[in-house]
Amino acid sequence: MKIKLLATALCALMLSAPSWSEQDEADNNVNNGGVSSLRGNVELDTQQDPGRIKQVQRDRPTMDREYVHQPPLIPHQIRHYKVDMDANKCLSCHSWKNASETGGTRISPTHYETRDGMTLSDVSPRRYFCLQCHVPQADAKPLVENDFKPVESLR
Template sequence: MNNKTRQFFVAALMAASLGTVIAAQAAGAVESLRGRDVETQSREPGKYATEKDGPPIERNYVQQPPLIPHKIDGYSITTNFNKCMDCHSWTRYRETGATKVSLTHFKDRDGKELSNISPRRYFCNQCHVPQTDAKPLVENTFKKAEGLR
């Protein structure tokens, strides 16, 4: 492909992309997945609000990560600090009344036990999400696993 042809394709792709963005914004189709500030406890259809602190929702299948039964807005989880461990660490869970981190979080990929949380399990919100009042986006016929009924 020569340089002129390449420039033409790049220009055409940029024009098409820009046109798509402008059309979507004009139609009001571009918005956050949450659709609003999670601090406002909106009950608008299609929007959700983080549940207030409360008891955990039951799990639906055996290996399901537990949902977080409280807000985590402003929680910092970086390579140097994990706000969740202020309450959920093995040294603090009794004092705070929080659930302690599972022993499974202290194993590496080969099953070897570690003295600290595995780097694969350190970023809690990779698997754990706050409970919400979200309504299903599509019809759902999911049934709980037999072993948990």
């Protein structure tokens, strides 16, 4: 009885799994349907030429903000600045403790707040990975047209 059950189960498995040739055919039919996206008019399974990595701009004075809660843009190089579980290079200049010595801007009080509005005595975990919100700039053309204008009061 047991053997019979096992054989039936095996048969069912073999019937339901797609054969390799069926899988190949599915892969060959990956098609963009003629839609050209930001990655160009290439088939979905084709790797687009990635182009050159843009150069981050040289260190310069701080940049104007475009809206009230904008995370300010990073006005300096950040290559090799490590931010991980053991170290945070950004805080070595921007923490309240180090800012006056290094000339970096102090992180603002919001960086000490938890999502429940509690103020901690050190950087809040949700503000630890600085590059989630702050980014350096490269001289790159916008990918899509954008006519956003900052409000008068910020200019």
